[in-house]
Amino acid sequence: MAGLAASFGSGAMTNSITDLGQSDCFLITGSNTTENHPVIATVVKRAITQRGAKLILADPRNIELAKFATVHLRQKPGTDIAWINGLINIIIDEDLLDSKFVSERTENFEAVKEAVKKYTPEYVESITSIPGEDLIEAARLYAKAGAASILYAMGITQHITGTDAVKSLANLAMITGNIGKPGTGVNPLRGQNNVQGACDMGCLPGNFTAYLQVANEEHRRKFEDAWGVELNPNPGLTIPRIIEGAGAGTIKALLVMGENPMMSDPDLSHVEHCLSKLDLLVVQDIFLNETALLADVVLPSCTWAEKEGTFTNTERRVQMVRKAVSAPGEARNDWEILKLLANKMGAGWKYATAKDVMDEINNVTASYKGITYERIGKTGIQWPCPTLDHPGTPILHGITFTRGKGLFSVTEYVPAAEQTDEQFPFVLTTGRILYQYHTATMSRRSLGLVSRTPEAFVEIHPSDAKELGIKPGDEIEVSSRRGSITLKADVGKRVEKGVVFIPFHYSEAAVNRLTIAALDPVADIPEYKVCAVKLRKCA
Amino acid sequence: MKIIIDGKEIEFSPGQTIYQVAKSAGIHIPVLCHQEQVKPVGACRVCVVEIEGARSLMAACAMPAGDGMVVSTNTERVRNARRIIVEMLMTQGHHNCITCESSGDCVLQDLAYELGLDAPRFDGPATLLPGETGNEMIVRDMNKCVLCGLCVRACNEIQVNLVLDYIGRGSNSKVGPPFGQRYEESNCVFCGECLRVCPVGALYEKQGRFQGRTRDLEKVRTTCSYCGVGCQMDVRVKNGKIVKVTTDREGMPAPNFGSLCIKGRFGYDYVHHPERLTKPLIRRDGELKEASWDEAAGFVGEKLASIKQAHGADAIAGLSSARCTNEENYLFQKLLRAVVGTNNVDHCARL
Ligand code: SF4
Ligand code: SF4
Ligand code: SF4
Ligand code: FES
Numbered sequence A: 001m002a003g004l005a006a007s008f009g010s011g012a013m014t015n016s017i018t019d020l021g022q023s024d025c026f027l028i029t030g031s032n033t034t035e036n037h038p039v040i041a042t043v044v045k046r047a048i049t050q051r052g053a054k055l056i057l058a059d060p061r062n063i064e065l066a067k068f069a070t071v072h073l074r075q076k077p078g079t080d081i082a083w084i085n086g087l088i089n090i091i092i093d094e095d096l097l098d099s100k101f102v103s104e105r106t107e108n109f110e111a112v113k114e115a116v117k118k119y120t121p122e123y124v125e126s127i128t129s130i131p132g133e134d135l136i137e138a139a140r141l142y143a144k145a146g147a148a149s150i151l152y153a154m155g156i157t158q159h160i161t162g163t164d165a166v167k168s169l170a171n172l173a174m175i176t177g178n179i180g181k182p183g184t185g186v187n188p189l190r191g192q193n194n195v196q197g198a199c200d201m202g203c204l205p206g207n208f209t210a211y212l213q214v215a216n217e218e219h220r221r222k223f224e225d226a227w228g229v230e231l232n233p234n235p236g237l238t239i240p241r242i243i244e245g246a247g248a249g250t251i252k253a254l255l256v257m258g259e260n261p262m263m264s265d266p267d268l269s270h271v272e273h274c275l276s277k278l279d280l281l282v283v284q285d286i287f288l289n290e291t292a293l294l295a296d297v298v299l300p301s302c303t304w305a306e307k308e309g310t311f312t313n314t315e316r317r318v319q320m321v322r323k324a325v326s327a328p329g330e331a332r333n334d335w336e337i338l339k340l341l342a343n344k345m346g347a348g349w350k351y352a353t354a355k356d357v358m359d360e361i362n363n364v365t366a367s368y369k370g371i372t373y374e375r376i377g378k379t380g381i382q383w384p385c386p387t388l389d390h391p392g393t394p395i396l397h398g399i400t401f402t403r404g405k406g407l408f409s410v411t412e413y414v415p416a417a418e419q420t421d422e423q424f425p426f427v428l429t430t431g432r433i434l435y436q437y438h439t440a441t442m443s444r445r446s447l448g449l450v451s452r453t454p455e456a457f458v459e460i461h462p463s464d465a466k467e468l469g470i471k472p473g474d475e476i477e478v479s480s481r482r483g484s485i486t487l488k489a490d491v492g493k494r495v496e497k498g499v500v501f502i503p504f505h506y507s508e509a510a511v512n513r514l515t516i517a518a519l520d521p522v523a524d525i526p527e528y529k530v531c532a533v534k535l536r537k538c539a
Numbered sequence B: 001m002k003i004i005i006d007g008k009e010i011e012f013s014p015g016q017t018i019y020q021v022a023k024s025a026g027i028h029i030p031v032l033c034h035q036e037q038v039k040p041v042g043a044c045r046v047c048v049v050e051i052e053g054a055r056s057l058m059a060a061c062a063m064p065a066g067d068g069m070v071v072s073t074n075t076e077r078v079r080n081a082r083r084i085i086v087e088m089l090m091t092q093g094h095h096n097c098i099t100c101e102s103s104g105d106c107v108l109q110d111l112a113y114e115l116g117l118d119a120p121r122f123d124g125p126a127t128l129l130p131g132e133t134g135n136e137m138i139v140r141d142m143n144k145c146v147l148c149g150l151c152v153r154a155c156n157e158i159q160v161n162l163v164l165d166y167i168g169r170g171s172n173s174k175v176g177p178p179f180g181q182r183y184e185e186s187n188c189v190f191c192g193e194c195l196r197v198c199p200v201g202a203l204y205e206k207q208g209r210f211q212g213r214t215r216d217l218e219k220v221r222t223t224c225s226y227c228g229v230g231c232q233m234d235v236r237v238k239n240g241k242i243v244k245v246t247t248d249r250e251g252m253p254a255p256n257f258g259s260l261c262i263k264g265r266f267g268y269d270y271v272h273h274p275e276r277l278t279k280p281l282i283r284r285d286g287e288l289k290e291a292s293w294d295e296a297a298g299f300v301g302e303k304l305a306s307i308k309q310a311h312g313a314d315a316i317a318g319l320s321s322a323r324c325t326n327e328e329n330y331l332f333q334k335l336l337r338a339v340v341g342t343n344n345v346d347h348c349a350r351l
Helices: A002-008 A018-022 A038-051 A064-068 A080-093 A099-105 A109-116 A121-128 A132-144 A162-175 A195-200 A217-227 A239-248 A268-275 A334-344 A354-364 A447-452 A462-467 B018-024 B076-092 B107-114 B150-158 B193-197 B262-266 B293-311 B326-340
Strands: A025-029 A054-058 A071-073 A148-152 A186-188 A253-257 A280-285 A297-300 A309-312 A317-321 A426-431 A457-460 A475-479 A484-491 A499-503 A531-537 B002-005 B008-011 B048-051 B070-072 B138-140 B165-167 B174-176 B203-205 B218-223 B232-238 B241-246 B281-284 B287-290 B316-320 B345-347
Touching: A002 A162, A002 A186, A018 A038, A025 A038, A025 A132, A038 A054, A038 A064, A038 B150, A054 A064, A054 A132, A071 A132, A080 A109, A080 A121, A080 A132, A080 A162, A099 A162, A109 A162, A121 A132, A148 A162, A162 A186, A195 A309, A195 B326, A195 B345, A217 A354, A217 B326, A239 A268, A239 B316, A239 B345, A253 A334, A253 B293, A253 B326, A280 B293, A297 B293, A309 A354, A309 B326, A317 B218, A334 B293, A334 B326, A354 B326, A447 B262, A457 A462, A457 A475, A462 A484, B002 B018, B008 B018, B048 B076, B076 B107, B150 B165, B150 B193, B193 B203, B241 B262, B281 B293, B293 B316, B316 B326, B326 B345
Parallel strands: A025 A054, A025 A148, A054 A071, A148 A186, A253 A280, A253 B316, A280 A297, A426 A499, A457 A484, B002 B070, B316 B345
Antiparallel strands: A297 B281, A309 A317, A426 A531, A457 A499, A475 A484, A475 A531, B002 B008, B048 B070, B138 B203, B165 B174, B218 B232, B232 B241, B281 B287
């Protein structure tokens, strides 16, 4: 979420889930909301059907939300910056912008104004294949709405230009003044239950809790004082670099807590090769997942129903997790395991409960200072919550942006790292489905969820299927330059001609054997959403 | 504006129904076809009240409160009207409370008791319909359906999944997916909103069947472990096992106000899966073998210390988890930073 942090000073969802219900117009892109954030989708669908809110959907696939869309922009995968800049250009051109907001609250607008000039509807159409009149309609809908809200997810960020695409969305919100008020905002929907919390808690190579910086001496000093040790001033490595380092022999030991890089990371054969070179691979998990199978030490941990603690949801709301049942066998809480490891290394940690840990978090984290177990007993609190009587913050950037002024950033369309060619003529895009979850360690062990979608599939457009002689249910081999997998064909018009979609939950047909490890240069996010593949019907 | 209910003067704001005003003042009016998140339709008339000056009884759930109105909620006339309605409902279907999942948590049962109905005066229907058990999530037992329509309105107005509707007319009328389809044959996405609002035992959780009645289960309020919405839900437990996940019919907090999706409501059973890891494992001679905690942690501690000594702290890295708690993530980065001495810590936010 580096893009949003650069524009506004905070990478988190600007508004709240409930607040979305007040929006007059939604721009949803790169988020298959009904499948990935079903309950947020209900808020959106209610606003549309019960209050007449409009929906601009920008998604290459014909997803469920298309039924509710006023305009559906079906861009070619990997062309987001082009159509977003196109919208901005039309809004400036037709003088639909909020000049007062732009002049009072933002900086660097002129540069963007210049840069987007070339993104005319015709030029955008030539890149994205979105018809010019649809783009114009979308621009007018968004700019003329009383309050307009942008929702996006991994479909925007998982590209080599993901960070810039997010900055473009922030530009769009700023020129129309759609920030800091009810029903507006730029709202990243976080995929997993506690992505927001893991970021807030400093599980990032360059940041302590609440995004204080490892490289900043004053910030570091604060944690040196709190923890009573001297700290390393050099920012660490991101996941893709850590994996690379393992392969190159510079990383010797890797601790993995509740993660499954052997399913979630791009170009899996390469990941496997790298992990096998480690001197020590330790995995804490609830199941013997694909990564644990390679480990030197596996430590059994607890599920959410077996522990106490907090999760922070996508709208920055910190909520309680409570123990309902006991863990099986000798499985332990992850925090207890960490304490055990730390103390084996001589740390002398004394936490007796999860609450003790939260007390320390309250002390060292300004935005979590007022978020105590006592206060979130009944309902969660949204950070920032700087004091014990602060009610929390449902909407960010109300009077000023977190960084002061909102920063306009110039962004340019750059083609995806891998283009289709004669040998690999299809664009592969990946994602999640309603009935499964992430690497499926949990959801594939649930009777009900498995019953809905027992096996992997690849979505193919009917005319492509016809050309290749593929019928629904046929076994298909899908190959990229990096590997191949075999799975069932699901023929239908959810995807455009020339595009195929594969969900990434299935280990026997792990789509990340095909994906490319090309990274966004700022955020190090892999380009899961675009790579080139070929299809072959198995005999 | 003011209204008098059962002799009590109550302030209200325009747009509130008599039911809402009474509820806010702690006056109980029974409702069957009403729930706070859907539009009132006034279908069942269980909530009727007497209004001074009005000839007929009025449905409190649908009737807007008026300035100066005088309302009685529990007169003999009101109770008689309710009795007839409830007796009809009891005999329209087969309400076999003995093995019903909802016994003890059923609006119809409570009403019959509250109104002192020993045995209904009408005959029951002859046909007994088979329960629909074709999917792993939701069982439908249409013998118990009281046609309140809440499932239809919840599916359309709360979740906007647009699956359920009324089928047929009059005494043949039913609720369900179009063309008499079963749930699993329809576009149903198994969010379970219909099940949540159903006031009787017509819709219930398949995996919870005979595992313990709702009122006998422990109730632990927690946050869903799947996606970033962070839905609030109640895990229901008996004998150390999760029997089901529920949300109260009314009064649930943000962010989801009681709505869930299939993962939250029905995806909990991995917790008790036989493949759960129960012991630490250490690789010996190429194979993962069981070990004690002390052994495993000791092994890791020593190995980390020796790698740190030989190659420096930055030869060590950690991947934390977007599925673990804040407390665990906090300690994870503290372990890497303060104990190991490296900032090589990341998690899969970008993946
Ligand atoms: S489970 Fe959800 S989608 Fe299915 S019928 Fe019930 S309310 Fe509708
Ligand atoms: S199934 Fe339940 S909620 Fe639906 S109409 Fe029948 S009784 Fe009402
Ligand atoms: S119930 Fe569904 S929508 Fe709610 S948090 Fe869980 S997975 Fe997300
Ligand atoms: S509850 Fe009022 S009419 Fe049914």
